[in-house]
Amino acid sequence: xxxxxxxxxxxxxxxxxxxxxxxxxxxxxxxxxxxxxxxxxxxxxxxxxxxxxxxxxxxxxxxxxxxxxxxxxxxxxxxxxxxxxxxxxxxxxxxxxxxxxxxxxxxxxxxxxxxxxxxxxxxxxxxxxxxxxxxxxxxxxxxxxxxxxxxxxxxxxxxxxxxxxxxxxxxxxxxxxxxxxxxxxxxxxxxxxxxxxxxxxxxxxxxxxxxxxxxxxxxxxxxxxxxxxxxxxxxxxxxxxxxxxxxxxxxxxxxxxxxxxxxxxxxxxxxxxxxxxxxxxxxxxxxxxxxxxxxxx
Amino acid sequence: xxxxxxxxxxxxxxxxxxxxxxxxxxxxxxxxxxxxxxxxxxxxxxxxxxxxxxxxxxxxxxxxxxxxxxxxxxxxxxxxxxxxxxxxxxxxxxxxxxxxxxxxx
Numbered sequence: 116x117x118x119x120x121x122x123x124x125x126x127x128x129x130x131x132x133x134x135x136x137x138x139x140x141x142x143x144x145x146x147x148x149x150x151x152x153x154x155x156x157x158x159x160x161x162x163x164x165x166x167x168x169x170x171x172x173x174x175x176x177x178x179x180x181x182x183x184x185x186x187x188x189x190x191x192x193x194x195x196x197x198x199x200x201x202x203x204x205x206x207x208x209x210x211x212x213x214x215x216x217x218x219x220x221x222x223x224x225x226x227x228x229x230x231x232x233x234x235x236x237x238x239x240x241x242x243x244x245x246x247x248x249x250x251x252x253x254x255x256x257x258x259x260x261x262x263x264x265x266x267x268x269x270x271x272x273x274x275x276x277x278x279x280x281x282x283x284x285x286x287x288x289x290x291x292x293x294x295x296x297x298x299x300x301x302x303x304x305x306x307x308x309x310x311x312x313x314x315x316x317x318x319x320x321x322x323x324x325x326x327x328x329x330x331x332x333x334x335x336x337x338x339x340x341x342x343x344x345x346x347x348x349x350x351x352x353x354x355x356x357x358x359x360x361x362x363x364x365x366x367x368x369x370x371x372x373x374x375x376x377x378x379x380x381x382x383x384x385x386x387x388x389x390x391x392x393x394x395x396x397x398x399x400x401x402x403x404x405x406x407x408x409x410x411x412x
Numbered sequence: 413x414x415x416x417x418x419x420x421x422x423x424x425x426x427x428x429x430x431x432x433x434x435x436x437x438x439x440x441x442x443x444x445x446x447x448x449x450x451x452x453x454x455x456x457x458x459x460x461x462x463x464x465x466x467x468x469x470x471x472x473x474x475x476x477x478x479x480x481x482x483x484x485x486x487x488x489x490x491x492x493x494x495x496x497x498x499x500x501x502x503x504x505x506x507x508x509x510x511x512x513x514x515x516x517x
Contacts, residue, residue, distance in 0.1 A: 121420030126427055158443045163450045174432050181428040185421045195424065196417040203477050229451040237459050240466045247473040254480040313446065317435035380516030383462050387514050391469070391505070395498055398476075402491045405484055 116192065121185070125195035129184040132331035132360075133324050139361060140330065143368045148299025148376075149326045151311055153319035161313060163224030172219020172310070173318040176325035179211025183332045188263045190345050190352035201262040202250055205336060206243075209292065212329055213239045216301065219322075220310040231309030235294075235301040237379045241386035242291035248394025249288055252281035252401040253340040256410045262336075266344030268411045273343040277410055280397045282341045284390060286367055289337055291382065293330040296371040300379045334364035461513035465505065472501055 116124060140150050161169070185195035186205050198204050213235055220232035254260060256277065257268035275282045291298045302309040314322060338344055338359035345352035347359075377385065404410060475497070483490050508514060 116420075118416055118419045118423055121417070122423035122427060125420070125424040129428075155441075157441050160443050160445045162445075162447060170436075174429065177428055177432060178425055182421050182425050185424055196420040198417055198421075199414075224451045225446075225448040226451050226453065230455060233455055233457060237462070240459060240462050244466065244469045244473060247476065251473075251476050251480045254477065255483045258481055258484045260477065260481055313448070315444070316441050317432070317439040320435060320439070321432055380458060383459055383516065384514065387462065387465070387505070388509070392502070395502065398498070399495070402483065402494070406488060406491060 116194070121195045124193070125181065125185040128187060128189070128195065129181055129324075129328050129331075132184070132335070133180075133328040135357075135361065136327040136331040136334075136364065137323075139364060140327065140368065143365060144296065144372060147304065148296060148302045149294040149311075149329075151302065151308055153311060153323050154315045155319050155323070157315050159313060159315040161223055161225060165222035165224060168218050168222025169224075170219075170222075170318055172215045172217075172222060173314065173321035173325065174215070175218055176212045176215030177321045177328075179208050179215065180325050180328035180332055182208045182211075184328065186262050187332065187335045187356075188266055188339065188344055189356045191263065191267075193345075193353060194263060197261060197263050200260045202254060202260045202265065202336075202340075205262070205332075206247065206250065209329070209332065210239065210243075212325060215322075215325065216310055219314065219318075220301075223310060223313045225313050227307045228310045228313050231301045231306050234306070234309070234379050237383060238291060238294070238298065238301060241383045242288050245284060245386055245390035245394045246288040246292060248391065248398060249281050249284040250340065251394075252278045252397050255398070255401050255405060262339050262344075266339055266346060269343040269346060271411060273341065273346075275341040277404065278341075278397060278401055280393065280400065282337075284394055284397060285337050285341060286370060287390060288386075289333045290367055290371050291386070293333045293367075294326070295330060295368060297374040297376045298371075298382055299376060300382065303376065330364060331360070334367065335360045337363045337367075458516040460517070461508060461515075465508050465513065468504065469501065472497070 186201040188194040216235045217232045220228040257265040342359045345356040347355035
């Protein structure tokens with residue numbers, strides 16, 4: 116696709132995805148946590164804000180989702196940059212959102228924002244390992260880290276059929292990674308919205324796009340790993356990819372609403388006592404399946 | 413080829429930085445002063461043991477990605493190798509759990 120085409124396609128993916136996510140989320144969920152409305156029309160002046168760290172937060176978060184959108188495939192060659200280490204790269208760059216909220220929260224210098232900084236670090240500690248384990252199952256079957264190869268490996272059967280446990284793990288950890296209900300403690304109402312309530316004007320816009328884009332890239336990666344990405348009959352590939360992404364997103368948002376919001380302590384406990392042993396079990400099951408000759412050859 | 417791919421990523425990042433700068437230059441809404449107390453106080457940092465175990469497990473994840481990619485071509489041997497690796501880590505997790513490490517302090 117070339118350098119310029121790839122870059123423009125990445126931006127197009129992010130903007131269209133974030134806009135659709137924004138409207139879907141507004142119709143499906145109450146405006147709490149990462150989905151709460153931000154103060155776009157006024158600039159907030161904080162007495163103790165750091166001059167550079169405070170605006171660096173939203174920019175870092177926006178950077179993270181943009182470069183993550185580069186490896187989302189919408190067709191066999193319709194992808195921003197088909198990196199050989201796509202899935203691993205994706206996990207790494209999405210964490211720039213955590214860095215952004217941490218930087219912005221610390222830089223804002225208010226009590227709630229700094230508390231949000233600690234909470235989001237705790238959230239990172241709880242989701243990274245089970246999320247990685249949810250990826251590893253799909254990677255073992257695809258025998259590649261490239262996102263297009265992962266989709267090609269699902270030509271005969273989607274990985275959701277072969278490893279339902281991994282898919283459930285991805286649903287839970289994906290919600291944690293996207294800070295949607297019930298895992299929105301860093302932006303919860305008893306922190307007064309955390310960092311999101313002390314940010315205004317263009318910084319709020321950047322953070323708004325980053326938060327909507329985050330849910331979009333997380334759902335799109337779920338569609339790539341477990342739902343066969345762009346594969347499907349009759350309709351053109353990009354339509355299938357978008358359909359699967361937003362179906363998965365709707366499922367995640369709907370599931371998330373059915374549970375009480377978890378505190379950071381409960382979330383850490385859930386991740387380390389249940390999700391990580393489940394993830395390791397899933398890796399063993401998938402390994403056994405591959406040795407038994409199941410899956411793409 | 414590889415350089416081209418990463419150049420596309422870098423160009424996308426540059427474009428988004430440019431858009432953010434543009435928004436910062438153009439968007440000048442009215443300024444509202446917030447008088448909130450300074451952040452210097454004690455916080456409850458309740459997850460030190462989680463953070464320590466996390467380091468060990470995060471390193472394990474780094475080893476797992478290349479292992480997952482070559483798993484099919486190596487087969488049973490790779491499976492048994494990882495079984496030992498996971499067993500050692502699970503023993504560590506069980507130990508931390510039993511010692512009360514998986515608690516919010």
